[in-house]
Amino acid sequence: MKKNILFLCTGNSCRSQMAEGWLRHLKGDLFHVFSAGIETHGLNPNAVKVMAEAGVDISGQRSQLLSEFDNQSLNFVITVCGHAHERCPVFMGGNNGQAPKVIHVGFADPPKMALAFDDEQQQLDCYRQVRDEIRDFVLGIEGVLGFE
Template identity: 55%
Template sequence: MDKKMKILFLCTGNSCRSQMAEGWANALKQDTLEAHSAGIEKHGLNPLAVRVMAEAGVDISRHVSKIVADLPEQPFDCVITLCDHANETCPMFSGQAKRMHAGFDDPPALAKNAQTEEEAISHYRRVRDEIRAYVEGLPDMLGKSTNE
């Protein structure tokens, strides 16, 4: 059996996008990827992210918002930043970790000015589906960034 690729999805607060990515990777790619997520800061798990992932059949309700220092010491094969802030402030990782950026819109920021709950949740659903499409391409697409 081939060794699973260890991936860290990194975002600012580990509340939404990185949690979705970890959830999708564990649901869709458990045979090839060992997925983790963390943030530059802890913002807590976003309940709307939990809700839209549950709608898609992926339970992230037991995930916990964490920072890189909270993770067990381990070498990652790849660190993927999912927002510009995390990309700009990404901590250094020891070892051979390849670093990539795949930026996605921030659902809480987009939903902040929504007029209705349905409008707000639609931003979460769109980003959820975009992250799923990205994760479906892993690990094959690790040779290039979505922002190239």
């Protein structure tokens, strides 16, 4: 039976969107995957661009608020930024009375990293770096979730 995973970030525009895309692309047969934010900032076009470079289309995803998942039965909530982890609410039972397991795996913020550069390619390299780190995390996610 597929497990339900929600990736949570501050604005659900970049890191959580990339994580959702990677997990769906690489392990969609094992997991139902969602992403949300404490706020919504819209889908980051640079995240869409670098994911497309890697063969993963996230252009159809949308920025969603965490509250949209109030009635969703979740097995795991994975926070991908420190701000979301700090503000992550306490999840009550919803998964057969079981609260989801909350795991924090922080990734650097590509838009903030990119501010250090004027060159567009250097800016995109910030997104590529985090994209690849998230891919590597997703490749080993069963170990993080305790399935190995």
